[in-house]
Amino acid sequence: xxxxKEQVRSFWNQASCGERYAEGDxxxxxxxxQARVRYELEPYLFPFAKFAEGKGRxxxxxxxxxxxxxLEWAKSNxxxxxGIDLTERAAEFxxxxxxxxxxxxxxxxxxxxxxxxxxxxxxxxxxxxxxHHTPDTAKAIREVYRVLRTGGICRIMIYHKYSMVGYMxxxxxxxxxxxxxxxxxxxxxxxxxxPGTKAYSVAEARGMFRDFASVTVSTQLGFGDLLSGGAGQRxxxxxxxxxxxxxxxxxxxxxxxxxxxxxxxxxxxAAARPAFMAG
Numbered sequence: 001x002x003x004x005k006e007q008v009r010s011f012w013n014q015a016s017c018g019e020r021y022a023e024g025d026x027x028x029x030x031x032x033x034q035a036r037v038r039y040e041l042e043p044y045l046f047p048f049a050k051f052a053e054g055k056g057r058x059x060x061x062x063x064x065x066x067x068x069x070x071l072e073w074a075k076s077n078x079x080x081x082x083g084i085d086l087t088e089r090a091a092e093f094x095x096x097x098x099x100x101x102x103x104x105x106x107x108x109x110x111x112x113x114x115x116x117x118x119x120x121x122x123x124x125x126x127x128x129x130x131x132h133h134t135p136d137t138a139k140a141i142r143e144v145y146r147v148l149r150t151g152g153i154c155r156i157m158i159y160h161k162y163s164m165v166g167y168m169x170x171x172x173x174x175x176x177x178x179x180x181x182x183x184x185x186x187x188x189x190x191x192x193x194x195p196g197t198k199a200y201s202v203a204e205a206r207g208m209f210r211d212f213a214s215v216t217v218s219t220q221l222g223f224g225d226l227l228s229g230g231a232g233q234r235x236x237x238x239x240x241x242x243x244x245x246x247x248x249x250x251x252x253x254x255x256x257x258x259x260x261x262x263x264x265x266x267x268x269x270a271a272a273r274p275a276f277m278a279g
Contacts, residue, residue, distance in 0.1 A: 001135045004196045005086075005111070008133050011194040013087045017065045017129070031097050035068035041229045044220055045069070048264050049126060049155060054078040057123035060147065062112050062140075063130025067094030073126070074103040082122070084110040086134075112140040121147045125154040129262075132158040132198045141208045145269060153268045154212075159188070159199035160263040164225035164252060166192075166199060167259075168243070205263055213270030221260035226252060 021037040022030035039045060049069065054076035064070045064083040067090075074081055083105050085091050091107050098105055110116050112127070112134050125148050131140045137158065144154050166184050169191050174182040188199045200208070202217050209215045223229030227240075227247045252259070 004135045007195040008135070009086050012133075013089050016087070016090045016093055018068070019066060022066065027096060028100050031066065031068075031093070031100070034066055035071070038068050041223045044262075044264075045128065046072075048157070048220075048266075049128070051076050053153075054081070054124055058082075058121065058149075059124045059126065060084075060117070060122040062115075062125065062127035062144070063090075063133075064094040064107065065090050065130075067097035069126070069128060070094050070105060070107075071097050071101065071103070074098055074101070074105055078124075081105040082117075083107045084112070084115070086111065113143060115143045115147050117147045119146055120149040120152075123149055123152045125152070126156070127154075128157045129159075131156060132200070133194050133196070135196060137198060137200075138208045142211070145211050148269045150269055153266065156265045156267070157262050158205065158265065159192075159197070159261055160219045160259075161185075161188075161199040161201050161204075162259055163199065163219075163261040164221070164256065164259050165261040199261070200263065202263065205265060209265060209267050212267035215265065215267045218264050219258050219260045220262035220264055221253065221257055222262050225260050 018034050018038055022034040024030040024033050049072070051072040054073050056077070056079050058080045059073050059078045059082070061070050061073060061083045064085045067083075070081070070083050081104075083094060084107075085094070086109070088109050091109050094105070095107050108116065112131060113136050125144050127144070131137050134140050141156075144156070148154055161184055166188065169187045170182065170184060173187055173191050174180055184199065189196050192199075202219070205217055206215060226249050227244045228249070
């Protein structure tokens with residue numbers, strides 16, 4: 001587990017998620033361009049995160065990346081804002097972004113599986129596209145539950161197993177490689193982003209969130225599923241170029257809309273029961 005975690009750390013220390021979109025002559029231009037492209041490619045992120053709900057609350061983001069979302073949390077005027085990431089590279093990007101806007105957060109390099117915070121420290125916990133990278137995702141989710149206050153809410157995106165991205169990767173590295181029985185789990189672990197990346201069924205995700213009082217799960221078609229953005233650049237080649245031109249996006253949106261890579265999970269921790277109801 002620790003060896004795999006070091007591989008994950010090394011992978012993201014080479015380039016933070018979305019760094020290829022950071023173009024411009026100054027640091028501010030680069031960070032703003034990265035954020036612009038991020039929200040253009042993922043317009044559903046704002047409605048899911050509900051950044052405005054951070055106002056007056058203690059907020060934790062797990063996996064700050066380049067800090068675009070963290071800046072939005074900071075703008076919401078939270079009572080306190082804390083962010084962690086496995087890499088110093090991401091922490092520095094996020095500190096730089098907030099400093100450019102005169103905003104502050106407690107940014108730390110830390111492990112999602114061992115959060116350095118006391119029980120029930122936060123009202124809101126947010127993590128987008130991160131926890132499927134840590135070797136023990138279930139443990140990380142238990143940590144989310146532990147640091148969340150009673151009555152608090154978490155919003156977490158992890159990867160959905162039965163996705164168009166997964167099917168494309170299976171076609172390339174399973175079917176066309178003469179290994180049609182290769183599992184999706186093996187495909188994701190070897191070929192989607194950092195080593196050991198995982199994806200889950202809705203039932204598996206609900207199982208990991210079973211301690212929460214209420215859990216809402218939905219799937220979201222993303223730019224990778226629709227071949228409409230930079231996804232797949234790790235797998236450049238003529239097949240990808242042809243697929244981009246012929247990809248039946250209208251058909252996928254209409255008939256396969258539940259086969260997106262993004263699994264959006266909103267879960268709350270039950271409020272404490274009144275004393276007269278105890279026992």
